[in-house]
Amino acid sequence: MTQESILRVRDLHVEFETNDGMVHAVRGIDLDVKPGETVAIVGESGSGKSQTTMALMGLLASNGRARGSATYRGQELIGLSERKLNRIRGEKITMIFQEPMTSLDPLYRIGRQIAEPLVHHRGMSRKAARERVIELLELVGIPDPARRVDAYPHELSGGQRQRVMIAMALANDPDMLIADEPTTALDVTIQAQILALLAELQRKLGMAIVFITHDLGIVRRFADRVYVMRYGEVVEEGETSVLFDRPKHPYTMELLAAEPTGRKAPPPLEAPILLEGRNVEVVFGGGGGWFSGPEAEIRAVDRISVALHKGQTIGVVGESGSGKSTLGRALLRLLPSDGTVRFEGADISAADKRAMRPMRKELQLVFQDPFGSLSPRMTIGQVVTEGLKVHEPQLPARERDRRAIEVLEEVGLDPAMRNRYPHEFSGGQRQRIAIARAMILKPKVVVLDEPTSALDRSVQKQIVDLLRDLQKAHDLSYLFISHDLAVVRAMADHIVVMKQGRIVEEGPTDAIFDHPREAYTQALMAAAIDGTPFRQQAGAFE
């Protein structure tokens, strides 16, 4: 590894002028990329990892300024004129983005968009470019490329759009490809395919890849070297294997340890069934409006049966659109559904809103998005005590306040903050508030709908720990809905794998993780759990 670096970044600063003053997003980082190597930049949201690459591509927002030096094969990029920069971007250095849904222009056919760098950098004719585009689409595994070349972006799935982006990135045989969280917005199985594709293409074409991600699992399997960023600084760098085995900086250690660990023991066999659904079915659409004609029916949950025992955590796993959230809401009778739902032996399938109200105290729900689940116009105190007002209306205000203090302390928040409003809290804190809102009622069953998915890894771990502590302290039963298998493994003692509204496979957590029987479960596991490097899948080194 004594080759000359193709990219040398020295003392790079990025600043943004905002209404709240200057924000120093990147604070003097050094970075090297050698030909053909894969470098990962890892960090949590706000660490400045994306802004670093935006700065050297000249893509900073208009209020952003870059200082310092970044040279590509000796050519200084910072402060380079747009015209000169345009000879490098799209030709020598290309980029793919996090948002496959919006990164392509919705108004033009994909063929034309992929051809644009060819036409403008290589002076190719549109006709010649089209041939090359079809070749590229074939290369990135788009089926029927000769026809798809004339498709519009909205006619493709998210994974396919990311493939199109990759095709565009490869069009001019670049020296270096910057991939900014290219799989974050995709389902796990699609993620795996895209990563495998990138690994394979790199092997074939030999470009360097700069991989920006928050996902350590990807880094471990994908990168040669790693830079760990926090608060705009590189806190540690090194060879992937070295860094993972012997992290030096405490933050790196924290990140590595942030993967939730531990296993949950199943409840005793004699534990009673608390919440049970039998042949639960939820159908959306159908019927249609008076004017709109019949709509297609969507069977979001298709005759599913689950039984949640006291003290148990059932992990419901599946990709987006698999119906797992719908199942959770149907079991809480928040959605109209067919089939029977029993709570503590009583059939509540036919209970209306009024009849359900006393039971709501026992059956609680925590949402994924801690930003959307708290009313922005209520103080934390009001949010947390709203349920008390419904279920214990006779409670005097002083007592309500005492209960709020108690529960806020229990979820690890300073009760002195209860006059504040949600927008004044961070994501992790808000999720604690949402948990407090459920816990104040002392429920028996809590449905946790992706409670950690919107959070950074290190915060995720804290929330997982909190949920486990609460479960132990109050003998709670959880229905834990998540697409994140690492978290599910740490939380649940029983797993239900869902796909398109049906249960594909279910069983004790270890059995599912260690010996998945169904192909879909295997694909999910392979995509998410360490040990199956993409390079192997792609037939690459190791």
Place this chain on the structure above:
Amino acid sequence: MFAYVLRRFAGAVPTLFIIVTIAFFMIRLAPGGPFDLERPLDPLIMKNLERAYNFDKPLWQQYLIYLGNLAQGDLGPSFTRRDFSVVDLFRTGLPVSIQLGGIALSIALVVGVFLGALAALRQNTWVDYMVVGTATFGITIPTFVIAPVFSLFFGVMMGWLPAGGWGTWQHMVLPIATLALPQIAIIARLTRGATIEALRSNHVRTARAYGLPSYVVVGVHALRAAILPVVSYLGPTAAALLTGSVVVETIFGIPGIGRYFVQGALGRDYTLVMGTVVVIACFVIVFNLVVDVLYAWLDPRVRYD
């Protein structure tokens, strides 16, 4: 697409029908009539007139007769301008209004889009501030203020242009300026906002990341997205401009159709009022359709259905 246009026209018929019905009965239920003059007419003449115009029949019969005539393209005789049929009045007035409105609209579109895009590309520079400031003026000041002020300043005080009247091209300058100015302002503001949004969008970032020259980034990727809200705005606006403006035609003394409605309503000229309603509704329907077709052509995500 042809089927789509046909379907849309078929869908417009009930709307038109509702409009005609409401307008017809509203006018008729109002007090007063076209022959209520200061000096009452001789009862015999009155009777003859009423018979001639079917006023002696029950209202629902008159309504059916009107619908029947309408279906044949006959809007009836004007009551206040006895020598003309309503169709005649539109035949002479409509070209004038369309000419003024069409020129004003074209100018507004070209100038507005240009200024808006310019301001967006030079965001937070003096160019931007100038455009935004002028646009705010143009949007805020109503036509019935601009029109007399223009007429006063350029016509009466400076004497550069005729303060009113119709005939030569000089007569058209002030009315067109009055009509175009607020539209320039609105279109510039729309374009500016949409362009800024488009420039911030991910797909424009992609275009820049791929080193495409800025005329491609802006001209091909940003502006096409930015023009979409302008196109939507254009439908009702075009209909309104081409059917004349009461204010502008009154102040500059222009023989267009903009004044017909108010004059007709005041004079209880039932057929003229109905005619205006029908003509304007048709314009609105046609231009909404044109805009929808145009929009679908510009944005492949929109389908004809």
Place this chain on the structure above:
Amino acid sequence: MSNTTLEQAAAPQEPLVAGRSLGQDAWLRLRRNRAAVASAIVLLLLALAGIVGPWIHAHPYDRIYPQYVRAPASLEAYPKEDAIVPAFESALGRARVDIGEIELSGSTVRAPVSDDEALDPRIVRYIDRSDLFSNARLEDGDGNEMTEGSTSAFMVADVQRLRFVFGTDANGRDLLSRILIGIRISLAIGVLASMMALLLGVTYGAIAGYLGGRVDNLMMRVVDVLYSLPFIFFVILLVVFFGRNFVLIFIAIGCTEWLDMARIVRGQTLTIKRQEYVQAAEALGVSDAGIVRRHIIPNALGPVVVFVTLLVPKAILLESLLSFLGLGVQEPLTSLGLLIAEGAANMRGAAWLLIYPAVTLTAILFALNFLGDGLRDALDPKDR
């Protein structure tokens, strides 16, 4: 948005940390917006002028001064010095008496008059009838009241000094007082019509949005159909046919402007209904009424407030347009639109009749628009 999370501030236990609500945040942002603050002040002053002005201003808005038709705007008092003597002469001329030399001293005019017969004391009316003079009297040489039956005396009158800061209109009414009453009428109609639209729109939109499903579908179809009607024409028809009175005008305007409001409120309601905090409230067992009261209304309020501030200028504009077309309020009451129309008709030779009302209306519209923009920026800090 402030990014102050509490991680840094989690220091010692303080009794209670006061939070800043979104409303307070918005208020602070609004106060920092200089254009919005200036607009609010201008509006306040104009409103004050419209409300109090007509009471304290010297000229009633419907008082006609026949001698001062189209008097140009001027800070100096009328009559002008050189106009007094001729006016006195012409007024006195009608008395058909012999007039001596007219002298003007300070604010009194004095002229010897004589006749073949005894002077009729009633001739003072000729002078009093003029807007320029008051307190006309016949005196003898010493300043005492003329003795009855004299054939010569002095006609003495006080010059009545009047100020027409904005001039007078074609009927000889003070333009300033007309503008003041116009402000009052325009603002009143703007506010009342907006309230009307608010009431209709919020009720309709909230019902449609909250009930959803078929009811929503049907209610919104009705709005769509109403939208496609050329509604301004129906306002005109309404006003033409049912008389031009104040109440009808604002009802008519309110009835046309509520459609947008209904759409906005419905959209807001639908969005908020889908928010997780509403689902969370449902999961807590909060009743429908509680959800509407505690969650939907407070969160829908922001856009509604913004829309209302933009609705007021629209309503004023519509009223002015109606007045301009001669369909608004009736003389001698007036509104800014009517004044502009009169100004336009008289602009040759009396430009001030157009300029002052136009400037006033423009100022109101500008202030309202800036305030509305400021409110929108303050309440919806997405663009920051």
